[in-house]
Amino acid sequence: MRGSVIGTAVVTALASAGLGSAANITEWKSRSIYQVMIDRFARTDGSTDATCDVSRFCGGTWKGLLNNLDYIQDMGFTALQISPIVKNLEGHTAVGDAYHGYWSVDNYALNDRFGTKQDFEDLVSEVHKRDMFLMVDVVVNNMVQAFDNVVPPKIDYSKFNPFDDKKFFHSYCNVTEWKNSTNYQNCWLYPYGVALADLATETKPVADELGSWVKELVANYSIDGIRIDAAKHVNDAFLPGFVESSGVFALGEVLTGVPEDMCRYQTGGLLPGMPNYLEYYPLNEAFNDGSLVDLAEMRNNAASSCNDTTALGSFLENHDMPRFANRNDDIALAKNGMTYILLNDGIPTVYQGQEQHFKGNSTPFNREPLWSSKYDKESPLYVLTSTLNKVRNNAIKLSPDYVSTPSETLWADVNHLCLRKGPDGSQIVFCINNKSSQGDSYEVSVGGFQKNDKVVEVLTCKTNMADISGNVTMYMNKGEPKVYVPLAALDGTGLCEKTEEDRPSNGASALGLTGRMVVTAIIGWAVVFFA
Ligand SMILES: *[C@@H]1O[C@H](CO)[C@@H](O)[C@H](O)[C@H]1NC(C)=O
Ligand SMILES: *[C@@H]1O[C@H](CO)[C@@H](O)[C@H](O)[C@H]1NC(C)=O
Ligand SMILES: *[C@@H]1O[C@H](CO)[C@@H](O)[C@H](O)[C@H]1NC(C)=O
Ligand SMILES: *[C@@H]1O[C@H](CO)[C@@H](O)[C@H](O)[C@H]1NC(C)=O
Ligand SMILES: *[C@@H]1O[C@H](CO)[C@@H](O)[C@H](O)[C@H]1NC(C)=O
Ligand SMILES: *[C@@H]1O[C@H](CO)[C@@H](O)[C@H](O)[C@H]1NC(C)=O
């Protein structure tokens, strides 16, 4: 396939920089992550019948993932984040089965539901052979046992490995106060159907054990990074030592949309990075009757509150939140959301199924088996993701400063947000909008280039020239996002090998009208119509 040439070249350059050592924060910033829930990605036998109860095991395996890595790599991703790998609770509970991997019972055994040790090692070695990084999700807040909903939970601690005694845990209380950190860090989360026995991570034996465990896990399987589940629910002081023991970059889950609550983890040196929940909320609202000005404001707040927004994981969907299309399934809106997270500051993180425009609601309905899409590589969001990852990978290859250069806001209004990222020559200028596929045709003039730069809009391969002030005229239509780079930046990439000159893309061009005249014409009709 055309673009895969550049994808491979870029990742080779990136990977050779870090050969032989665990991946660090700088290396991770250049990556683009595809998030996999193993039970729902692919089965070993490749079967695609969609009949599966989403609260039970659906049969996905590490081998299934290995067999389908092309699907991910052809989209331009350079890293994987996978669901937890250790042995989990067996059997049915009132809140489903442990198909997601978050219900640890034995930290020292791999989850045989997903395959053998050999299968997992084969997966890691194939991921590395493709110069991709592997991030593994780890659970440190609790161990889990089935619960009959009679409090306090009756736990047989001897069943856990290694925390086989009550002394390693907080005594039971229910998390009820979400603004009281003692409460949400020391009490037990969601006691219903399963008991999430809360580890006393503030004690030395527990912290030391988890530290040596993660160090071994990373070393045994050559893991390149970790996601720390429920990082907000363990005590603060535990986190830096745990991350240091791992020896790799970590994204810690801190579920809050409040800048001061999230950014203190980074400014206080507790975590190097977090999934970017700050922008997640206003990004979603902007496409659901909100305004893009609110997203622009949150970007400024995040940039001033956090040390480094380029180390945050930029996302629109994950396995815990209703799908974007659950609220509004307009495809143009989804394209704008996807464009934003792939080109935003930070590490793009796309959750499996987002590229197939899945529509699932809250857990477990947001965990649809990916095989129901038949791994369609022609779906609009798959194609968009593939193009934009390759454009980003190319910008990184052209300039090592691309990822560390924070974006500049060129223009924001209620319907638009236009950003420029990267130094001259490798910059990407993009505009997202919330007009939807019903959007009108109009022109906007946006900066970010130098006088007379020849530029190309990478989603349509239409060329244009920057005016005397470095502005480019964008012909907006049907709510599509716009992404421009210098034409020369695409040389040798295989992207946009055929281009044509840009002009108004609606019926107007056929009539020989300019965009501005169209607006006038429509207003004219409206006057007649409503008169
Ligand atoms: C990360 O690793 C790369 C390659 O080994 C090295 O050049 C760079 O200095 C490291 N950066 C940090 C922040 O440790
Ligand atoms: C725990 O607290 C939540 C409210 O925060 C409540 O809905 C739930 O019923 C409580 N569960 C138990 C087992 O007490
Ligand atoms: C916070 O939660 C803890 C544990 O539940 C409780 O003991 C304490 O009283 C709470 N603090 C406040 C200020 O409510
Ligand atoms: C790592 O491998 C060693 C040697 O096989 C084993 O004893 C240890 O339990 C493993 N640790 C983990 C966390 O898997
Ligand atoms: C973040 O900023 C704080 C406060 O300026 C500083 O103490 C800390 O070292 C910085 N952390 C990192 C990882 O840069
Ligand atoms: C786009 O933004 C405008 C202005 O804030 C808002 O009225 C409109 O509902 C938004 N569109 C969508 C699809 O949410």
Ligand SMILES: *[C@@H]1O[C@H](CO)[C@@H](O)[C@H](O)[C@H]1NC(C)=O
């Ligand atoms: C150039 O683009 C900027 C936004 O990037 C806009 O504010 C300005 O008005 C534009 N200039 C012209 C001459 O259109």
